[in-house]
Amino acid sequence: xxxxxxxxxxxxxxxxxLGQSHFIKTVEDLYEIIISTNPNAKFGxxxxxxxxxxxxxxxxxxxxxxxxxxxxxLNIGAGHSFIIFLKDAYPINILNGIKQVxxxxxxxxxxxxxxxxxxxxxxxxxxxxxxIDGLKPKGIEKKEDIEKRKKFLRDIKYKL
Numbered sequence: 001x002x003x004x005x006x007x008x009x010x011x012x013x014x015x016x017x018l019g020q021s022h023f024i025k026t027v028e029d030l031y032e033i034i035i036s037t038n039p040n041a042k043f044g045x046x047x048x049x050x051x052x053x054x055x056x057x058x059x060x061x062x063x064x065x066x067x068x069x070x071x072x073x074l075n076i077g078a079g080h081s082f083i084i085f086l087k088d089a090y091p092i093n094i095l096n097g098i099k100q101v102x103x104x105x106x107x108x109x110x111x112x113x114x115x116x117x118x119x120x121x122x123x124x125x126x127x128x129x130x131x132i133d134g135l136k137p138k139g140i141e142k143k144e145d146i147e148k149r150k151k152f153l154r155d156i157k158y159k160l
Contacts, residue, residue, distance in 0.1 A: 001122050005132070006075050008115040010068060010085060017084040017091050017110045018076075018117065018131065023103040024049060024057065026082055031059040033097040034084070041089035044069040050079025050125065062087065076117050078126040080105075092158075109133050 010016055027047045034043050044065030047057045056073045060066035065085040073083050086094070091110035098104060109115055113134030119126050141149070153159040 001120060003118065003120050003129070006117045006119055008072055008083075008117065009075075010072070010115075012112075013087065014065070014068075015086040015089075015091050015110070015112045016115055017086065017095070017098065017107065018115070018128075019082050019098070019107040020078075020080055020105045020128065021047065021082050021101070021103045022080055022105055026101070026103055027057045027059040029101045029103065030082065030084065030098060033101060034086075034089075034094050035061070037094045037097045038089045041094070042087040043089075044085045045082060046070045046073035047082040048073050048077060048079055054079075076119060076126070076128070077121075078117075078119055078128045081128055 008016055008018075027045050030045050034041055042062040042065060044060035044062055044067065045058060046066075046069035049055050049057055056070055058066055058070050060069065065087065068085050069083050073081070076083070095107070095110055099107065108117070108128060109131045111133050116132040118129040118131065120129055150159070
């Protein structure tokens with residue numbers, strides 16, 4: 001058995017959602033959720049099939065993001081995992097819809113941060129053990145940090 005850390009390759013401005021599902025129709029269902037929730041979102045999806053032909057299935061409305069999803073899905077190589085790359089939208093805009101897709105089992109990460117995926121390989125298959133999302137804390141929030149947080153949330157229209 002071998003454990004690896006796979007670094008997700010992505011541009012800084014792109015968000016990523018990593019999860020696990022259980023059925024071949026995942027890519028189509030995720031496509032429908034994203035496009036119906038935010039028609040302006042640009043995205044690419046890749047899903048690692050874990051039985052039969054064991055192919056990486058993909059969909060999306062942006063070829064660069066779709067290629068990025070395929071490349072990262074192949075690098076992760078964990079059965080029934082899916083990865084979504086997203087521009088012109090935030091994961092918060094689509095995450096609840098994704099969680100409602102009946103074949104989605106779990107979400108490991110939804111972030112714009114640097115992301116690393118911890119996988120284990122037993123020679124026949126791979127599984128995701130967890131993720132490293134961003135960096136370690138550098139301190140405790142102070143009064144000026146609270147003010148910056150509140151201003152930021154209002155600047156991006158997530159709070160009144």
